[in-house]
Every structure is written in C-alpha cells, then in structure tokens.
Amino acid sequence: MASLAAAQVQEVRSITRIERIGAHSHIRGLGLDDALEPRAISQGMVGQKMARKAAGVILQMIREGKIAGRAVLLAGQPGTGKTAIAMGLAQALGPDTPFTSMAGSEIYSLEMSKTEALTQAIRKSIGIRIKEESEIIEGEVVEVVVERAAGGGGARSGRLTLKTTDMETNYDMGTKMIDSLLKEKVQAGDVITIDKATGKINKLGRSFARARDYDATGQQARFVQCPEGELQKRKEVVHTVTLHEVDVINSRTHGFLALFSGDTGEIKSEIREQINSKVAEWREEGKAEMIPGVLFIDEAHMLDIECFSFLNRALESETAPVVIMATNRGITRIRGTNYKSPHGIPLDLLDRMIIVPTTPYSHQELREILNIRCEEEDCQMSADALTVLTRVATETSLRYAIQLITTASLVAKRRKATEVSMEDVKKVYSLFLDEHRSEQFLKEYQDEFMFNDGSGDASQLMEVSQ
Amino acid sequence: MKRKFCVIDKIESREQNFDKLKDFLSKGDVEKMYRKTIWYNSLLNAEKTCLKDEKIKKIHYKFEDGREMVEEYNVDTKVLLRRAWKMKGKLGGEGKWSVEIGDPIPETTPNADAISIVESKDQPVVLKRNTRINIEWRIRNLPYPIETYSIKAQNDQKLIIISTSNKKYYKKLEVPELVRLGLSIDQMHIDATHKYNTLIITYKKPQQLLDMEREWYAELDKIKPIKDIPNECQTQ
Numbered sequence: 001m002a003s004l005a006a007a008q009v010q011e012v013r014s015i016t017r018i019e020r021i022g023a024h025s026h027i028r029g030l031g032l033d034d035a036l037e038p039r040a041i042s043q044g045m046v047g048q049k050m051a052r053k054a055a056g057v058i059l060q061m062i063r064e065g066k067i068a069g070r071a072v073l074l075a076g077q078p079g080t081g082k083t084a085i086a087m088g089l090a091q092a093l094g095p096d097t098p099f100t101s102m103a104g105s106e107i108y109s110l111e112m113s114k115t116e117a118l119t120q121a122i123r124k125s126i127g128i129r130i131k132e133e134s135e136i137i138e139g140e141v142v143e144v145v146v147e148r149a150a151g152g153g154g155a156r157s158g159r160l161t162l163k164t165t166d167m168e169t170n171y172d173m174g175t176k177m178i179d180s181l182l183k184e185k186v187q188a189g190d191v192i193t194i195d196k197a198t199g200k201i202n203k204l205g206r207s208f209a210r211a212r213d214y215d216a217t218g219q220q221a222r223f224v225q226c227p228e229g230e231l232q233k234r235k236e237v238v239h240t241v242t243l244h245e246v247d248v249i250n251s252r253t254h255g256f257l258a259l260f261s262g263d264t265g266e267i268k269s270e271i272r273e274q275i276n277s278k279v280a281e282w283r284e285e286g287k288a289e290m291i292p293g294v295l296f297i298d299e300a301h302m303l304d305i306e307c308f309s310f311l312n313r314a315l316e317s318e319t320a321p322v323v324i325m326a327t328n329r330g331i332t333r334i335r336g337t338n339y340k341s342p343h344g345i346p347l348d349l350l351d352r353m354i355i356v357p358t359t360p361y362s363h364q365e366l367r368e369i370l371n372i373r374c375e376e377e378d379c380q381m382s383a384d385a386l387t388v389l390t391r392v393a394t395e396t397s398l399r400y401a402i403q404l405i406t407t408a409s410l411v412a413k414r415r416k417a418t419e420v421s422m423e424d425v426k427k428v429y430s431l432f433l434d435e436h437r438s439e440q441f442l443k444e445y446q447d448e449f450m451f452n453d454g455s456g457d458a459s460q461l462m463e464v465s466q
Numbered sequence: 467m468k469r470k471f472c473v474i475d476k477i478e479s480r481e482q483n484f485d486k487l488k489d490f491l492s493k494g495d496v497e498k499m500y501r502k503t504i505w506y507n508s509l510l511n512a513e514k515t516c517l518k519d520e521k522i523k524k525i526h527y528k529f530e531d532g533r534e535m536v537e538e539y540n541v542d543t544k545v546l547l548r549r550a551w552k553m554k555g556k557l558g559g560e561g562k563w564s565v566e567i568g569d570p571i572p573e574t575t576p577n578a579d580a581i582s583i584v585e586s587k588d589q590p591v592v593l594k595r596n597t598r599i600n601i602e603w604r605i606r607n608l609p610y611p612i613e614t615y616s617i618k619a620q621n622d623q624k625l626i627i628i629s630t631s632n633k634k635y636y637k638k639l640e641v642p643e644l645v646r647l648g649l650s651i652d653q654m655h656i657d658a659t660h661k662y663n664t665l666i667i668t669y670k671k672p673q674q675l676l677d678m679e680r681e682w683y684a685e686l687d688k689i690k691p692i693k694d695i696p697n698e699c700q701t702q
Contacts, residue, residue: 132557137583159586166629166636170586177582199582230636246557 023083023402026376030088032056044372045088047365048081054356055085059092062322065292069320071311073300073350075327075343076358079398082326085358086296089324098127098242098293098321104302115310116266122314123243123272125321127291128279135196136235137171139164140207140226141188146178162192164227191224195237240291243319246275276319293321300325301344304336308349315352325353366393366401373402379409381420388425396434404428500678505646509682518691522547525686538568544683546596566642567596590635599676603639605665610634612660617667619651626651626667639667647674 031042036056038049045052051074061067074082090099100121107117139162146158158173160181173181177199184201186192189210193202205222251267282288297303303311314320325345332344341347361369367390374381381389385408393401407428412420433441442449500506512527512535521542527535534552539545548568563571570593585591588607595602605628614630626639641651655670671679 130557160583163633164636166633168634169589171583172586173583194583196583230638241557249557 021377024087026372027084027087027091029092030055030059030085032059032092036060041368041372043088043091044376045081045084046368046372047361048085048358051076051081051085051356051358052088054354055089058322058324059089062093062097062292062294065290067322068292068318069315069323071315071323071325071349071353073325073327073343073345073353073355074358075355077360078328080358080360082328082358083298085356086298086324086326089294090296093294096127096240097291098125098240099296100125100293100321101296101298104297104299107303107307112266114304114307118307118310118314119272120244120267121295121297122321122323123247125293125295126243126319127240127293128243128246128282128288129238129240129291130282130288131236131238133234133236134198134239136233136237137162137194137196137231138204138227138233139169139191139231140209141186141190141192142168143188144181144186146182162231164229164231166229167231169231191226195239196232198239242293243275243279246279247272250275290319292319295321295323297323297325299327301327301329301332302335305334305346306336308334308346312349312352361398363390363394366390366398369398370401370405373405377406377409379405379420380418381405381409382422384422385420385425388422392425392429392434396436400434403432407432498677500647500674503647506678506682510685514686514689516686516689516691523686523691525689536563539683539686543598544680545598546679549596565594567594569593590637592637592639599671600668601641601643601671602669603667605635605637605667607663608635608660608665609663612658612665615658615660615665617656617658619653619656621650624651626656626669628665628667641669643675644672647678649674 026044029043029045030052031039031045032052033039036053036059038045038052038056040046040049058072061070074085076082086101090101093099102121107114107121109117112120142161142163144158144160146156148156156175156178158178158181160171160173160177162169162171177194180199180201184192184203186201186203189207191204191207193204194200195202205224207226208223209226211223247267251271279288279290283290311323315323327343327345329344331340331342333339334341334344334346339346342350345353367386370386370389370393371381374386389401389404389408392404404425408420408424411427412418412424415424417424508529509527512529514528515526517524517526518541521540523539523541525537525539527537529535536548536550536552537546538548540547546567548565550563550565550568550571553562553564565571590605590607593604593606595604610630610632614632615635616629616631618627618629619625620627623638624641624645626641628635628637628639630636644651649672651669652672655672657668657670659666
C-alpha cells in the first residue's frame with residue numbers, strides 16, 4: 001500500500017515539469033490596481049512606484065491602440081528594475097498584444113543590415129487580427145511520445161495520438177511542434193486544438209473522462225467533453241499574425257529553391273509595400289483589425305547613430321508600434337559618432353521620447369525583492385540570513401545578492417539543513433567576490449598578473465611583438 | 467464502352483420506373499437539367515487552356531471568381547483522372563494544390579523542421595478515383611474487417627459518413643459531383659468491399675452525371691491544345 005502511494009507521488013511529480021527560473025521569472029504584471037495605482041508589493045513588483053505608475057499610463061495608451069509611434073525611455077542605474085518594468089508591461093498586455101523584446105546589440109549581424117533587423121523588429125510588433133478558414137485538428141490527447149535519436153544532440157522525433165469519440169489517429173511531429181507541445185505542457189487527457197498550418201496549440205481543457213484521475217490538476221483545470229466526429233476539421237478561426245509573419249509568407253521563394261532558402265533573410269521593400277496596402281484594404285473592408293504592439297529595446301545605448309536616425313523616421317509611420325527603450329548610461333558618447341549626449345541617444349530622438357526614470361531601491365524594498373526571489377528560487381531563508389543578504393545588496397548590488405540566494409541554499413543543503421542560515425550566506429560571500437571586492441583585489445595584486453610587469457608601455461610592446 | 471452505358475440504363479429503368487416515365491413525358495427538359503446548374507455555366511464561362519501530353523489531356527480552368535482548377539483526362543478512355551483546385555491563403559503566398567479526384571501530387575520532400583504535424587505513414591488515407599461508371603474512394607491502411615464499417619448516406623449535409631464499431635475510424639466523404647448538379651445521395655448506389663487492408667467504397671454515378679460528363683468531354687474537344695509544350699522534362 002505504501003509503495004503504491006509512493007508510486008503515485010512519483011507520477012504527480014513527473015506531470016508538472018520543472019521550469020527553469022530566469023532573472024525576471026517572478027514578474028507577473030505591473031502590480032497595479034484597477035485605477036492603475038501601483039500597489040506596494042504585487043505581481044512580483046516592489047517599489048519603483050512612480051515608474052510603475054508611468055508604465056500604467058503607457059499601458060492604457062497601448063491598449064487603446066490609437067496612438068502610433070511613441071517612444072518611451074526607461075532610464076536608471078543598473079539593477080533598478082528597468083527590464084522588470086518592461087517584462088511586467090508585456091505580461092499586463094496579455095498574449096494577444098505583440099511584444100517584441102530585443103537587446104540593442106542584436107541588430108549587428110553579418111547576414112542582415114541594421115535597418116533590416118530594425119524593420120523586422122518593428123513589424124514583429126504589429127499584429128493583425130484576421131478571420132481565416134484553416135485546418136484544425138481537435139481531439140483528446142491519448143499519448144505523447146518524444147524520442148531522442150541515439151548518440152545525443154540529434155534530431156528528436158515525436159508522435160502524438162489523438163482521439164475523438166468516433167476515431168483515433170497517430171500523428172508525427174516535427175521539432176518545432178515538439179517544442180511547443182512541451183512548452184504548453186500537453187499531457188494525456190488534455191483536449192487540444194492544433195492549427196495545422198501555423199502549428200499553434202490551444203488547450204481547451206481536460207477531458208471529463210479524466211476528471212477523477214488526478215488530484216494534482218489544480219483548481220483552474222477546466223473540464224470539457226471529448227470532441228465528436230472527425231479529428232480534422234475546417235474551421236473559421238481568428239488568427240493574430242504579425243506583419244512580419246505576413247511578410248515572410250509572401251516572400252518565401254517557392255518550388256525547388258525553397259529547399260535551400262533559409263528562414264527569412266532580407267525581405268524586399270516592394271513586398272512590404274504590397275502588404276501594407278493589402279492590410280489597409282482589409283481594414284477598410286472590416287476583414288481585419290490592427291493591433292499595435294510594443295517593441296522593447298534593452299541596452300538602447302548599443303544602437304548607433306544610423307539606427308537612431310532610422311528610428312526617427314520609422315516612428316513617424318502610421319503603422320509604428322510603441323517603442324520602449326531602456327538604458328543604464330548617463331551622458332556618454334553616441335555610438336558611431338564622437339558626440340556626447342544624455343543616455344547615449346541623440347537629442348532629436350530624445351526629444352520625441354517620454355523619459356521614465358527609475359531610482360535605486362530603498363533598504364526595505366531590497367529586502368522584499370530578495371524575499372520574492374527566495375520564494376521563486378524555492379529557498380527557505382532565515383530572517384537573519386535575509387537581513388545579512390539585504391545588507392549585502394545595499395553595499396554591493398542587488399544582482400550580486402540575488403546570485404547568493406541559490407548558492408547559499410546549495411551550501412545549506414550540503415550540511416543537510418532545511419533553512420539557509422546567516423553562516424551559509426557568509427560562507428558564499430567569502431567564496432564569491434562581488435565586483436567591488438574583485439576590483440580591490442586586482443588593485444592590490446595587479447603587479448603579479450600577466451602582462452602587467454612594469455609600466456603600461458611594456459605591456460603594449462609585448463602585444464605588438466606577439 | 468457502349469455496352470456499359472446500356473447496362474446502366476437497364477438498372478436505372480428497373481429501379482426507377484417512375485423517373486423513366488417522367489423522362490418520357492418531358493424528355494428534353496429533365497435530361498439536360500445539368501445545363502442550368504451554376505456549375506455547368508461556370509465551366510462554360512471559365513477561361514480554359516488545354517495541354518495535350520501523349521495519352522493525357524490537361525485542362526486548366528480559370529473561373530470568373532479567380533479560382534483555378536486543373537483536370538486531367540485520359541484521351542483513350544475519356545475518363546477524368548485527376549481534378550485539383552488551387553488553394554490560396556488569405557494572407558497571400560503561393561497557394562497549394564488540393565486534389566479533389568485522383569492521386570495526390572507528390573510533394574517535394576520538406577525538411578524536417580518545416581513540418582509541424584502530419585498523420586503518421588501507417589494511418590488511413592483516402593484516395594478518390596473516378597471511373598467510367600463509378601465514383602470510388604479507396605481508404606488504405608484500414609485493417610479492420612468489413613463488418614466493422616457502417617457507411618451511410620446523409621442527405622442533409624450531402625455527405626457519405628463512414629464510421630467504425632470499434633471507434634477507430636470516422637470520415638465524412640463529400641460528393642461535390644452530386645452537390646454541383648443538385649442531386650441527392652442515394653444509399654442504394656453505395657457499395658463497399660474490403661481487401662488488402664483497403665476499404666473500397668463505390669458510388670454508382672447517376673444518369674444525369676454520366677450525361678453531363680459525356681457532353682462536357684465533347685465540349686472540351688473544341689478547345690485547341692497549345693502547341694508549344696514545354697519539353698524540358700522529356701529526355702533528349
């Protein structure tokens with residue numbers, strides 16, 4: 001009996017796959033109430049009330065969808081929650097609004113020009129809602145099998161068995177499909193629809209037949225009937241596609257060449273113009289609806305002067321999304337020039353932006369953030385350990401303190417303790433240097449490092465001689 | 467070929483004496499009913515191009531509403547071998563051919579990344595064939611014995627529905643040929659056999675359809691085939 005119970009517990013654990021925890025995975029929204037007033041601690045957000053309030057106003061502007069091509073700059077010191085606010089905004093907007101997140105340095109590539117990369121990013125941030133008839137597979141999942149080819153790293157193959165009350169079919173899946181199935185955490189007993197053309201998976205709920213099977217399904221599980229009739233149906237569905245996706249569909253070379261062409265590459269401007277006019281036509285006829293989204297450019301100071309002037313122009317277009325940039329620079333050189341400017345962004349673009357500042361966190365707020373991170377990283381921490389950690393965060397940086405959470409919990413685990421104590425934190429504090437202490441150390445022992453013997457000239461000589 | 471037609475005539479007359487009687491009364495009208503259908507007229511009005519390739523005659527139709535269709539006829543037997551429609555996506559892009567009758571067009575092997583989800587190779591596939599007197603569906607990879615299947619004509623939705631007692635297979639078959647002429651599906655004309663893991667369903671073509679097909683083939687003879695066939699595929 002006991003072994004049976006143990007087996008069941010095992011099964012429950014295997015159902016909920018462990019997700020990886022990212023730096024901002026604790027953020028679930030902006031933490032605003034209905035009147036868009038920021039709550040002190042909510043949805044993973046702490047402090048930064050003014051910036052969050054400003055983000056709330058921007059959120060409202062995006063939701064209304066009327067105003068195109070506005071730019072917002074989040075400016076603040078490192079570790080003051082600029083990216084967190086952008087992530088929170090994305091979460092608050094919901095999955096139907098396109099939100100493209102990129103880093104400023106992503107545009108530099110050998111395969112694509114800078115402006116092409118920016119144009120693609122801009123067009124990825126504009127959605128079109130359109131009704132289209134498409135092939136839908138709708139059924140209850142009987143089995144999902146994912147096999148990895150022997151030898152590791154090779155291609156994966158997947159098989160999916162679906163059924164309705166009248167039939168049952170096996171499907172073969174490609175790698176993309178396997179990934180999205182795993183992402184949606186599809187398991188046996190779920191009733192799902194798959195759009196055959198786009199591969200989009202929609203979970204309708206769990207089958208009634210499985211209602212008694214698991215206690216682990218949770219309260220939010222919705223129970224639905226197993227579908228009837230054929231698995232594959234033609235249905236009119238409302239799609240949300242981005243302008244970029246429409247570009248890609250229309251620019252693919254077909255036939256023999258399709259075998260060799262890669263994913264996208266550069267898209268001709270004629271095709272874009274054609275699509276713009278087509279979309280305008282659809283909108284006039286009421287067939288489609290435009291959903292302007294958000295383009296978020298992190299580390300915006302990494303863009304160069306050409307990109308900035310391109311953005312100046314691009315923002316004036318009717319079909320421009322709201323562009324949010326984040327930077328942690330003060331007055332610095334604009335990349336690609338010798339001029340200095342606030343945030344490393346030229347004044348004419350700055351003039352078109354609204355600037356939202358973020359300020360360093362207070363002692364109490366740091367404690368709250370660390371507490372939230374401890375929960376997110378599944379780590380029990382004693383009160384005095386948290387106090388020490390907060391002090392570390394005030395004296396060094398928040399990021400360094402967050403790094404210490406999991407490391408300290410691993411140290412605690414090694415001595416078989418359930419809770420992280422102050423000693424554990426002290427131990428990892430001595431094991432891992434923060435940036436400041438590392439600098440101190442370097443200054444002290446600089447002479448003993450490579451290429452540092454004697455004056456600066458000598459080191460240069462050595463490099464040249466190599 | 468002539469003999470076959472006579473056979474059908476006999477069966478028809480035995481089964482539908484009443485219809486035969488009506489034919490006698492207003493023979494011209496009823497027999498040529500198909501001429502009034504939207505389908506026949508759209509065929510007449512379509513822009514047609516013809517290609518002749520030894521034993522096969524290919525006709526490309528461009529309809530007034532912008533749709534495209536291709537038919538392939540065997541020149542000797544005058545039987546339609548394949549009919550395919552061009553499916554255009556709403557978002558644009560090059561459309562795919564969807565085959566209504568005949569063997570599917572073999573696709574160039576797509577790379578494994580591109581395919582998202584397809585039926586496994588061992589799953590049932592429906593093939594629709596056109597013969598002189600029958601419309602025929604062949605469903606391969608169906609191992610269950612003949613008693614498993616129930617095949618019913620459903621006239622509300624103009625479908626033939628195949629279901630299985632073991633709940634493994636279910637399929638709605640459309641019969642656009644009959645729908646286009648406004649004819650109903652008759653359970654009497656449906657026949658099924660099961661052999662070599664294949665379920666073969668045949669539907670005897672009604673006289674109206676046979677007449678129309680015969681007349682339409684004669685009509686197609688009026689179209690001049692294009693002389694300059696691209697012969698890059700031929701050897702030498």
